[in-house]
Amino acid sequence: MKDRLLLLMTPNMSLQKWHELGQLSRELNYYTALCRSSGLKLLVFSYGRDDDEYLKGHADMEVLCIPGWISRKIPFKLQNLLYHIWALMFFREQFRRVVLSKTNQYSASGFGLILKAVFGIPLVVRMGYYYSHFLGLGFVKRIKERIAFRLCDLIIVTSNEASAFIKKNYGIRHEKILSMYNAIDLDLFKPSGTQKEYDFIFIGRFEKQKNIELLIQVLCGLNMKSLIIGRGSLSHVVLEAVRRTPSIEWKESVDNSELPLYYNKARSVILLSEYEGSPKVLLEGMACGTPGIGTSVPGTRECIDHGVNGVLVGNGEADIRKDILSWFNNLNELEEMGRKASDWVRLHCDMTKNIKGEIEFYGALPLFRSFTMQINQKVPSC
Structure with missing residues (x-):
């Protein structure tokens, strides 16, 4: 049969x-x-x-x-x-x-x-x-x-x-x-009310497509608490940043079932990719009530409604840092974007x-x- x-x-x-x-x-x-x-x-x-x-x-x-x-x-x-x-x-x-x-x-x-x-x-x-x-x-x-x-x-x-x-x-x-x-498994990925420990979380492969070098430049320049999870051919770029920047924490791998804990500890998911399909990391984070910060590229811009459930930024290091800092000046507004991000994922994913x-x-x-x-x-x- x-x-x-x-x-x-x-x-x-x-x-x-x-x-x-x-x-x-x-x-x-x-x-x-x-x-x-x-x-x-x-x-x-x-x-x-x-x-x-x-x-x-x-x-x-x-x-x-x-x-x-x-x-x-x-x-x-x-x-x-x-x-x-x-x-x-x-x-x-x-x-x-x-x-x-x-x-x-x-x-x-x-x-x-x-x-x-x-x-x-x-x-x-x-x-x-x-x-x-x-x-x-x-x-x-x-x-x-x-x-x-x-x-x-x-x-x-x-x-x-x-x-x-x-x-x-x-x-x-x-x-x-x-x-x-x-x-997205909404029984697993959902808001938990966990106390925030990180300003940013990035999860993904350390490859050119993910714009790892730009990501590191932005995070080092902001000097805010960041968690990076992943590995790849550009691991050396991340490791060097971790050595010289105490505000950046790195984990090589975390099982998908454990990721909701980390998403809920972060104020935002950051993704500066050159292109995406339908980025699961971004969607999982949004499902947990963590708004996304992403470049305006295919895939990402279909998920982020700028200023509503996340923030779309350009490709320049200085402009990205400026845009991020302007949004982080109002944490209440960032939390509201997180609630709308969770609602968007529940509707579409x-x-x-x-x-x-x-x-x-x-x-x-x-x-x-x-x-x-x-x-x-x-x-x-x-």
Whole structure:
């Protein structure tokens, strides 16, 4: 019987890496709820090698991993190519039980299209971030995107700007694409009335996209109490700032389930990214009643209503500091923005509502409709 939802992880991503980044519980919580509501069981296509241990306690979930004979010493692209070819043969029984496959990010769509061609598995291309709508695209990438968006069955994006771009530039019909902000577990992320210990909190990867160097310059110049959680290729920039600036505190990793404590201890969530999709850190913080301070870029500006539930700033260090200080002069107004931030997330990002909307969206797939009909027939009537 076909009864599986196949989650296609981003190439080179694994449950182990999710765990190391503190994201595992957040992702598994969402898919646990999604599968419980739809009646499906989760099958994860991972690029890890020993990910089984991360699904302990999840009886209805299974993970497929790279076999040990594929050497770690060869380039990642070659590892992935060998893995894909091997998987088509040795995981064929698992694939034959799949009702639909869903990418975690766009980059997994290529293998998803192969599975659709070989096994007839409907493909949902989901993108937590999509930045082609404000970057200049080369000819080859445009062709790849056009093929992926035309051949897949459904598309889920987390940004209205991204949705509008895909519809306009690739001729995708309205019914095929769902724009839905990232889901937040509102039972976990909520205001607690905790006493404030930090003026700012930043959580994320220490990479260029997050504008880490600008963030550090701003925080060092303000000399206000800050908490930074994360790691990445620019960790040395953060570590140097921590050494010379006592007001900046750093934690390498905190599990997602523990983050509400830290959000509630902060007066604001700061995010100076060059681009975002639907930034989960910002939304989680807002859900806890912590207003956002962010650059006016796609993704972030869809979540922050300037002066209402947060503050949008420019890209210059001096101007950002000036804008922030002007808002911090009135802490009562900042608290009011926090209350409105929480209200906004409850309206737009409720995980329960998002899952219901996602399942309704899948109703366009004949194979999914057939599965739900079988499930309904098994449920005895009252």
